[in-house]
Amino acid sequence: MPRRAVLGGLAASAVVVAAAGCAADTRQAGRKSPGTATTPRGVSPDVALAITAVTRVGTVADLVHRTIAHHRRLRHQLSGLNALHAAHLRLLQEAVPDDRRDAARGPAGQHERVPHGAHAALRAALRAEHDLRPQLEGLAVRAESGEFARLLAAMSAAVAQQLAAVRT
Amino acid sequence: MKPLAALQATLAGEHAAVWIYGVLGAQASQSRTPELFDELSTAYALHRKRRDQLEVTITRLDARPVAAEVSYQLPNPARTPAQQRAAALQVEQRLADVYGQAVQSTTHAQRRWAIEALSDCAVRQLGFGGAPTDLPGMPLTATGR
Numbered sequence: 001m002p003r004r005a006v007l008g009g010l011a012a013s014a015v016v017v018a019a020a021g022c023a024a025d026t027r028q029a030g031r032k033s034p035g036t037a038t039t040p041r042g043v044s045p046d047v048a049l050a051i052t053a054v055t056r057v058g059t060v061a062d063l064v065h066r067t068i069a070h071h072r073r074l075r076h077q078l079s080g081l082n083a084l085h086a087a088h089l090r091l092l093q094e095a096v097p098d099d100r101r102d103a104a105r106g107p108a109g110q111h112e113r114v115p116h117g118a119h120a121a122l123r124a125a126l127r128a129e130h131d132l133r134p135q136l137e138g139l140a141v142r143a144e145s146g147e148f149a150r151l152l153a154a155m156s157a158a159v160a161q162q163l164a165a166v167r168t
Numbered sequence: 169m170k171p172l173a174a175l176q177a178t179l180a181g182e183h184a185a186v187w188i189y190g191v192l193g194a195q196a197s198q199s200r201t202p203e204l205f206d207e208l209s210t211a212y213a214l215h216r217k218r219r220d221q222l223e224v225t226i227t228r229l230d231a232r233p234v235a236a237e238v239s240y241q242l243p244n245p246a247r248t249p250a251q252q253r254a255a256a257l258q259v260e261q262r263l264a265d266v267y268g269q270a271v272q273s274t275t276h277a278q279r280r281w282a283i284e285a286l287s288d289c290a291v292r293q294l295g296f297g298g299a300p301t302d303l304p305g306m307p308l309t310a311t312g313r
Contacts (some may be wrong), residue, residue, distance in 0.1 A: 060239045080300060087302045137283050146272035153271045153283045154303035157264070157290035161300040 033066050043100060046148050048096035049139045053152060056135050059093060060128045061085035063112050071118040072106045078122075081129060081162045095148070126163065133159050169183035174273035175226050176234045178282070182268040183236035185259050192252050193243060208256060208297050215263075218285060225278065257296035261304075264289040268305030279294045279308060 043051070064082050068075050093101070112128070115121045133156045140152035169177070189212035223233040235243040243258040244251045267289060270282035289305035 065231060080189065084300075084302060133287075137280070137287075139270065140283055141276065141280050149279060150268050150272040151303070153286055154268060154305045156283065157287040157304045158300065158302055160287045161290050161294060164294050165300050 005055065020040045035124050044144075045098065046143055046145050047096065048085050049143055049148070049152075050092055051100055053136065053139055053155075054089060054092045054096060056132060057085055057088050057155070059112075060124055060132045061089060063111070063114070063128050066111070066114050067121050073118055074122055074125075077166050078125060080165060081159070082113070082124075084158055084162055129163055132156075133163075169269060171274045171278065172212060172226070172229055172231055174270045175278070176228075176231070178266050178270045179219065179222040179226060180234050181263050182215055182222060183234070184240045185215040185263055186212065186219055187236065187240045188242060188255065188259050192246055192255055195246050196249070198251055203248055204252060208252070210258075211256065211292060214288070221281075226279075230233065238259040252297045257293055257298045258287045260293045260296060261298070264293070264305040268307070271305070 009013070061082070063153065064078050064085065068078050068082060113122070115124055136152050136156035140149045143149035145153060189208055193205070193208045193212055196205045196208050226233040243255040244254050255279050264286055267282050267286035271279055271286060274282055286305045290301075293304070294300070
């Protein structure tokens, strides 16, 4: 599929979120948003959601990447998810201002272990993907920007598609 | 787009889907292509349910739900199983975009419902020969579909 077209077309909307977030920073500074207990101080709610999304997608992407590295035979089944997360992360990172990128990387050294057996490793990766979907959907529901909500919902739907494709 | 307008547009999309799936189900052969027939029947039932849910939601907003057209144009003649699959795929792709707009235009419970419907459309596309995409339900111009 024309991945470049997707990224080219949507990077703009992600940047809009970032720009809106930066502009809102002054208004939101020091204010706690409902349901965003982990919101970094001074960050607008949608930028905080983008940071959370980068962390969560990044965690699952890392697990899938390491699973493929440990079990090459799973490459065929997981390559679609691997590429999908890379594309989504690029878009989400566009929505995070430069000075917040560190916050979006998440705590280091807390990687889920890849099981030794390929079957168990595949199960673990798919379980993580399955858990990611409601997380993205929850973020979409909380998003203040309708466009950003749509983007997050589309990401969740894309993961659902890939999971269905792996199962068939 | 205002939330009510997005819900009405979604209902209009579901009216069309129900009509088209009704025709596709009548065209498909239960004996020769049982799998396709089942998929079309399941989709028909699901879209009827979503249409009914939308009508209830819109009525609760003190608005009159948009009525169905007398008929709709099929995406293709739908004479062969391949054409029927292609038509069903197009229905689900269009509906995914409509639900994407609903996600964008609504909030809270309505948005959550639209998100679920969007995912369902995205997955159902695979059963009709569609391929996974990076962002199902995003505007056509952005996805390059």
